Amino acid sequence: MNDLRDKLYFVSDAHLGSGADSREREQSLCRLLDTMKADAKRLVLLGDMFDFWFTYKHVVPRGHVRLLGKLAELADTGVEIHYYIGNHDMWLFDYLENEVGAVMHSDPDIMEFDGKRFLVGHGDGLGGFDPNYDRLRRVFRNRVCQRLFSFVAPRVTFPIASRWSDSNKLRHQREGLQHYLGEDREGIVIYIKERLKEDAADFCVFGHRHTPLDMMVNIENGTAVQYVNAGDWLDHRSYAVYSDGKLELKKGV
Numbered sequence: 001m002n003d004l005r006d007k008l009y010f011v012s013d014a015h016l017g018s019g020a021d022s023r024e025r026e027q028s029l030c031r032l033l034d035t036m037k038a039d040a041k042r043l044v045l046l047g048d049m050f051d052f053w054f055t056y057k058h059v060v061p062r063g064h065v066r067l068l069g070k071l072a073e074l075a076d077t078g079v080e081i082h083y084y085i086g087n088h089d090m091w092l093f094d095y096l097e098n099e100v101g102a103v104m105h106s107d108p109d110i111m112e113f114d115g116k117r118f119l120v121g122h123g124d125g126l127g128g129f130d131p132n133y134d135r136l137r138r139v140f141r142n143r144v145c146q147r148l149f150s151f152v153a154p155r156v157t158f159p160i161a162s163r164w165s166d167s168n169k170l171r172h173q174r175e176g177l178q179h180y181l182g183e184d185r186e187g188i189v190i191y192i193k194e195r196l197k198e199d200a201a202d203f204c205v206f207g208h209r210h211t212p213l214d215m216m217v218n219i220e221n222g223t224a225v226q227y228v229n230a231g232d233w234l235d236h237r238s239y240a241v242y243s244d245g246k247l248e249l250k251k252g253v
Contacts, residue, residue, distance in 0.1 A: 005041045005079070008113050008242040012046035012122075012207025013232035015088065016064050022051075029233050030070045032252050039243075040079050042113060045102075046207035046230055047086025047122030068099070075100040082111070086208060087124040108191070110201060113242065119192065119201040123208030123229070127187025180211055192217050192227055201225055203247045205240060212238040214249045 016026050036043060050064060075081055081102040085092055096102035108121025183189050188206050196219045204217070204227040212231030216224045228247055231238030237252040 005039055006114070006243065007036075007039045008042045008044065008118075009036055009040050010044045010046055010120075010205050010207075010228075010230045010240040010242075011049075011233060012230040012239075013048045013086070013210055013234055014067075015048055015051040015232070015234050016067060018051035019234075025233060026064065026066050028237065028252065030066050032239065033067075033070045033074060036079070037074065037077060040074070042080040042082065043074060044082045044111070044120060044205070045084070046120070046205070047084045047124075048088045048207065049083075049086075049233075050089045050092075052088055071096070071100045071102070075102075082120075084108075084120060084122045084207075086122040108195070108206075110199065114245075116202040116242075116245075117200060118242075119195060119199070119204040119225075121206055123188045123206035125187075126191035127189075180213060183217075188229070189217055189227065192225065193219060196223075196225060197221065203228070203242070205230065205247070207232070210234065210236070212236050212249055 011029070011032070014025060014029055016022055016029075019025075033043070049067070071081060081096075081100055082105060083092070083096055083102045084105045092104070094104070097104050105121075108119060108123075108126070111118045111120045180186065186209075188209065192204050202225070204225055206227075207230050209229050210232040211229060213227065213229035215227055217227045218224050226247055228240045228249060230240045231249070233239070233252070239250050239252060241248055241250055
């Protein structure tokens with residue numbers, strides 16, 4: 001591996017397959033990934049890179065070939081790829097693991113890099129605000145339900161998933177969920193405070209909120225930790241990068 005590769009990148013929520021500009025978003029995302037070739041040691045995808053995905057045994061969903069090819073290219077040159085599944089692509093299963101060697105994560109966990117500890121996750125279902133979603137999430141992750149879903153033809157499942165995704169986006173817009181809500185209403189912030197009562201982290205990085213954030217979170221034990229939300233590659237074209245002890249939000253093209 002190139003010794004100059006020492007950076008850690010975070011990208012989240014491209015929702016490829018959604019919207020008329022999906023192809024253009026994918027192309028711009030691939031241009032961003034191209035810039036990482038020279039200095040990326042690890043790339044962390046924070047989930048919902050696809051607006052919907054289900055890994056069938058003998059069928060690969062149409063589209064996204066540019067991103068998948070670019071991830072394979074990065075992996076082949078030695079870049080470590082990690083993927084934290086989101087609420088739109090929780091049925092990726094082992095596809096990226098098998099095809100590009102990605103390390104798959106189903107829940108927030110501590111990732112170590114450059115001697116630092118990062119609390120990383122997608123960010124959905126945290127903070128205990130939505131018990132209905134928690135129940136739905138358990139159904140989606142149930143192996144029996146997943147098995148039953150796999151018998152339904154993709155031409156049926158993908159249109160249904162698309163309509164569900166569109167209705168979910170409209171709900172978020174109506175409820176103003178694409179803006180920072182304050183520490184007492186931000187599920188990720190509440191989760192960070194609770195998790196770090198018992199654990200330790202130097203940085204916290206999440207996605208899901210579609211709101212780029214860079215802030216300090218005060219922990220009950222008197223410490224504070226930097227929390228960065230990478231935003232999205234849907235509206236903000238934002239991402240995060242760690243290098244030389246600093247974690248920063250960046251704006252893409």
